[in-house]
Amino acid sequence: MAGPAVVTEDAPLALDAPEPYGRSVRVHAEMERRVIGSADLEGVVLRTGFWYGPGTTYAADGYTAREVRRRRFPLVGSGAGTFSFVHVDDVVGVTIAALEHGAPGAYNVCDDEPAPMREWLPAYARVLGAPAPRRVPGWLAGLFAPGFIVAQATRLRGADNGKAKRDLGWRPRYPSWRDGFKEALG
Numbered sequence: 001m002a003g004p005a006v007v008t009e010d011a012p013l014a015l016d017a018p019e020p021y022g023r024s025v026r027v028h029a030e031m032e033r034r035v036i037g038s039a040d041l042e043g044v045v046l047r048t049g050f051w052y053g054p055g056t057t058y059a060a061d062g063y064t065a066r067e068v069r070r071r072r073f074p075l076v077g078s079g080a081g082t083f084s085f086v087h088v089d090d091v092v093g094v095t096i097a098a099l100e101h102g103a104p105g106a107y108n109v110c111d112d113e114p115a116p117m118r119e120w121l122p123a124y125a126r127v128l129g130a131p132a133p134r135r136v137p138g139w140l141a142g143l144f145a146p147g148f149i150v151a152q153a154t155r156l157r158g159a160d161n162g163k164a165k166r167d168l169g170w171r172p173r174y175p176s177w178r179d180g181f182k183e184a185l186g
Contacts, residue, residue: 005082006114006158009047009106014157018147036104044102048091049084049110049159052177053184056088060128060185068121069130076145076153077138079118084110084159085177087184097168107164112175114158120177127185 035043052058067073174180
């Protein structure tokens with residue numbers, strides 16, 4: 001998770017991320033390698049950001065929304081972890097674009113505005129009508145939460161969607177989570 005706050009598809013995946021997240025990253029990296037490296041098919045991989053909208057954890061009735069309302073989803077440490085979001089409608093749109101125009105390879109699928117947790121979490125809480133999130137020092141969170149939670153909140157890197165926009169001719173319907181959250185949750 002070290003490096004620039006926002007990365008392209010060329011950046012190495014976080015294979016050494018804290019468990020259990022690291023194991024998941026390694027499984028996905030192996031699947032990507034098999035799909036993209038296959039001699040038998042032209043493989044396209046869509047690396048999506050955090051989904052929001054109906055039926056997701058970030059939906060108004062989703063798990064994350066419930067935890068934010070209960071003030072059980074704190075802002076950890078510096079809140080510098082950079083999140084990339086994507087509305088479920090945009091996932092559908094880019095999937096169609098990839099089927100129609102996708103050359104083999106990986107594509108980051110997210111909105112145009114990766115944001116540190118310290119920006120998006122308070123805004124998300126406001127849209128939900130929830131109290132402001134609590135602030136918890138990273139060292140304290142580390143005593144109670146798994147390491148990957150603290151790492152995500154403080155060191156996660158966001159994704160650059162330029163390749164998907166350029167090569168697939170795709171544009172997110174919701175270019176910013178700010179407007180997307182308001183429409184999806186308001």
